[in-house]
Amino acid sequence: MITFAHIAAQGSISGAAAQLRLDKGAVSRQLRALEELLDTRLMHRSTRRLVLTEAGAQVYERAQRVLQELEQTQADALSLRSQPRGVLTVSASVAFGKRHVVPLLPAFLQQCPEVELQLCLLDRHVDPVEEGVDVLLRLCDTPPDPLVAQRLCTIDYAVVASPGLAEGRRVATPADLRARPCLFYGFKSRSAVWRFTQGAATQEVPVATRVSVNSSEAVRDLAVQGLGFALLPRFAVEDDLTAGRLIHVLGDHQAHGNLGSSLYALHLPGAHKSPKVRSFVDFVRERWSGDTPDWRTAAD
Known part of the structure; x- marks a missing residue:
């Protein structure tokens, strides 16, 4: 459908091939495959260009919508790669999360207004793949494989x-x-x-x-x-x-103690490319960096 939309817009197979950066033969085969699938002719060849049949005009209208959806999807994906946005799921232990993650959330959400945050406070092992967690804040001595670990600070x-x-x-x-x-x-x-x-x-x-x-x-x-x-x-x-x-x-x-000697931000390989993950990890690192963070909360 996308190839057909380009053929109809260009009025020729060669023009569509150049725009799609495909071989003309490949574009011709896709047009024939679509006509065979729909069991109808979609284009007539005139002396200078391809002309839509009545059925082709109807299919072209739908194909344009498909192409627009694709272009919007590509734009959305590019936007997600450039600005922190979307749903960010963070997991932490109950005590640490309530005392030191929750108080930071207003400032982080103000800094990243297009991020929606889900905070999961659990005192058990969390599988980031099965449970859909983007960032785990965990106390440990040795970070688990195959997660990417960014050490934040020492835990005294x-x-x-x-x-x-x-x-x-x-x-x-x-x-x-x-x-x-x-x-x-x-x-x-x-x-x-x-x-x-x-x-x-x-x-x-x-x-x-x-x-x-x-x-x-x-x-x-x-x-x-x-x-x-x-x-x-x-x-x-x-x-x-x-x-x-x-x-x-x-x-x-x-x-x-037996809870772990360091605080780590853990995430799946490749997740650091996501602006929302990168922004959150950078945000907490700025506040908890060094070997002796000030753990006193603003409330006290």
Whole structure:
């Protein structure tokens, strides 16, 4: 139909072939194939040009609409490649997403007014292909293959406790935590091993908990209520430390958490060519770049 539209517009097979950059024989074969498909003649050959039959005129009207749709589709595709627009799906963990992704969305949507954003907050593995996710914001040590990983920043951890618990049951060394109530991210697990470094020395301490929970937000809430010493990423407790709701314990030691040591933006190979993906990754990189981002939120 597209080839036929060009033949009719040019009035000749050679003119259509030149416009389509095809061999004249190929254009002639497509015209014959269309006539055979419709079982009717679409053009008569005059002394100088091809002339539409009555049936050909009707087909040409429809073929023009097909050509217009194609041209519009090509224009839309070019626009998507040049400007951030369309639906962007982003996945993050519940705690990190609520605390640090949601507050950034108004500024990002203002910067990219033609982007519609879908934010999926989950504390489980997300398959970007099966679930149609464009960008995954994930804490990990080693990014999974075959996703493209762009490292955003380091994730620091801290052992924290409510002021009452920290003062009432003091912790001077990591070993003191053996005899203290502890809180950590996990499910159906009442024990864990916390690792600390101080200079070149590394120390591993077994700890126990009365509460098993698979939500870092819940761990933070329980810590604020004084239920135990908690090992959490700084992004989850920075506001509480600033406000005095939690106290940083063992500040002279570096604590290592099990959620991941770096924050990455993950996407499928080739997705960086999409302006909406590239714009979002660049946007969050500007705000979380470096090894010690300021995780305090504007609300606090």
